[in-house]
Amino acid sequence: MDNVFKALSDPTRRQILRLLSRGEKTAGELADQFDMSKPSMSHHFAVLKDAELISSRRDGQQIWYSLNTTVAQDAIGWVMDLVERSSGKRSKRK
């Protein structure tokens, strides 16, 4: 869970996820959308993969990345649980 929120905390990575929400894209297509070197982009892909927010597959010379929504849903679940507990709280204060 640490890795998921950490991955989400960078604006470049959130934008990558946005782009992938429309469907698979290659590393190059994604990198073209940012004013950043390809190795830096590659690093962001690795962080997102480590958090399992994205998956990848190779097709010839290209690597296709896609969004992994189940992990994103886990993150939603954690925060929602927090909010729900809060709304159902009974004051235990003394």
Next chain:
Amino acid sequence: MDNVFKALSDPTRRQILRLLSRGEKTAGELADQFDMSKPSMSHHFAVLKDAELISSRRDGQQIWYSLNTTVAQDAIGWVMDLVERSSGKRSKRK
């Protein structure tokens, strides 16, 4: 939004939020639940406050912290939007 996800990426801070989901607690009460120095805890409170995930009020010598669920809901919103876009995607691949 950066600050919110960054704040959520630390397990100590997520546990603080959990504890606060049951209602207001003082800095001291919270700090007692962790095997960590009070200044370190104070640092975590500051990170959470900066992200506006918690609010604080002073009552005499004590500072009472409470969960701010609206910002947590904003975070849920961002991730949910991502998942929804994804489920409604039409393949734009060429």
Next chain:
DNA sequence: TCGATAATTAGACAGTTGGCTAATTAGACA
């Protein structure tokens, strides 16, 4: 097999994070 292309890995470096101890601030109360 050679050269071109797509992408990652390696290594450097400045800035940030998360922990600590010591010092300081703020309030309560005799």
Next chain:
DNA sequence: TGTCTAATTAGCCAACTGTCTAATTATCGA
């Protein structure tokens, strides 16, 4: 005012992050 308690701020340090350039790996096509 003086002292005790609650909490934060200051300052230090090792580890981590995000960026870059240079080097490497993997694949394609002639």
